[in-house]
Amino acid sequence: GDSVTQMEGPVTLSEEAFLTINCTYTATGYPSLFWYVQYPGEGLQLLLKATKADDKGSNKGFEATYRKETTSFHLEKGSVQVSDSAVYFCALKVAGGYNKLIFGAGTRLAVHP
Amino acid sequence: EPEVTQTPSHQVTQMGQEVILRCVPISNHLYFYWYRQILGQKVEFLVSFYNNEISEKSEIFDDQFSVERPDGSNFTLKIRSTKLEDSAMYFCASVSGQGNYGYTFGSGTRLTVV
Numbered sequence: 001g002d003s004v005t006q007m008e009g010p011v012t013l014s015e016e017a018f019l020t021i022n023c024t025y026t027a028t029g030y031p032s033l034f035w036y037v038q039y040p041g042e043g044l045q046l047l048l049k050a051t052k053a054d055d056k057g058s059n060k061g062f063e064a065t066y067r068k069e070t071t072s073f074h075l076e077k078g079s080v081q082v083s084d085s086a087v088y089f090c091a092l093k094v095a096g097g098y099n100k101l102i103f104g105a106g107t108r109l110a111v112h113p
Numbered sequence: 114e115p116e117v118t119q120t121p122s123h124q125v126t127q128m129g130q131e132v133i134l135r136c137v138p139i140s141n142h143l144y145f146y147w148y149r150q151i152l153g154q155k156v157e158f159l160v161s162f163y164n165n166e167i168s169e170k171s172e173i174f175d176d177q178f179s180v181e182r183p184d185g186s187n188f189t190l191k192i193r194s195t196k197l198e199d200s201a202m203y204f205c206a207s208v209s210g211q212g213n214y215g216y217t218f219g220s221g222t223r224l225t226v227v
Contacts, residue, residue: 032214043204043220044156051214089156098144098210100169103156 002027006090006104013080013111021075021107023064023090031092033057033066033073034101038087047075047088080111115139119205119219126226129194134222136188136205142217143210145188147180149173149201150221156204162188163210195226 007022025031035047035057048057053068062077073090090104118137126132138145147159160170160180167180179191188207192199205219 034214034216036218044206044218046215046217049214091156093214093216098161098163098208098214100146100158100161101148101206101216102158105155 002031002092002094002102004090004092004102004104006088006107009087009106009108011107011109013109015082015111015113016079017111019075019077019080019084019109021088021090021109023073023075023104025071025073025090025092027071027092027094029095030068031094033064034091034093035062035064035073035075036089036091036103038089038106040086044089080109082111082113085109085111115217117205117207117217117219119203119222121222122220123223124225126195126224128197128226132192132195132224134190134192134203134205134224136190136219137186138188138205138207139209139217140186141209142207144168144208145182146206146216147190148204148206148218150204151201159190159203192224195224197226200224200226 003026032051034049036044037047048059050057050066056065064073064075087106087108089106091101120135145162150156160174161168177193202221204221208216
């Protein structure tokens with residue numbers, strides 16, 4: 001079935017370090033792909049999305065490119081801040097309609113000064 | 114920016130009691146969802162709702178669960194007889210359905226069953 005696999009956390013970085021969180025997916029057809037962020041004690045916020053192959057989603061310095069050939073949607077940021085500390089969830093929506101989102105397990109990021 | 118609003122933010126209930134979790138989706142959205150997240154675990158789909166009926170439900174969404182859109186604005190999740198394992202954060206989400214795939218989530222209701 002359709003699924004999302006994320007790298008296990010926690011990921012611990014120093015401020016201004018480069019961030020990559022890996023996400024790969026299994027799905028039929030051409031899903032839409034998402035990154036959501038959950039700050040401590042809060043809900044899920046859409047960080048970025050891409051709806052077709054080779055699209056790049058970007059927001060707040062974060063980027064992810066929809067790679068059909070490697071079935072991946074890795075999240076990157078060039079210089080992380082302490083305020084980026086959160087749990088990051090990769091998700092997919094199968095093609096066709098407004099279907100449910102299928103989430104990965106989440107990756108906790110801790111950024112230290 | 115429009116928000117999905119959930120109430121209450123935290124509910125404590127005794128095992129076997131009924132609970133109703135409430136959500137107000139974004140006003141022009143057409144598709145509605147409930148998800149849950151057991152502490153420290155992944156976000157799991159429960160049910161989707163469109164045109165006043167359930168469009169999909171997961172195996173978690175058994176006969177103890179029901180959803181309703183009673184008045185055109187609220188979207189509720191009812192758990193008829195709560196169990197300890199129902200303790201989780203419950204998230205409501207909505208999407209406009211007009212070519213925009215920006216699924217918007219509420220801040221969640223933390224349900225604690227004691």
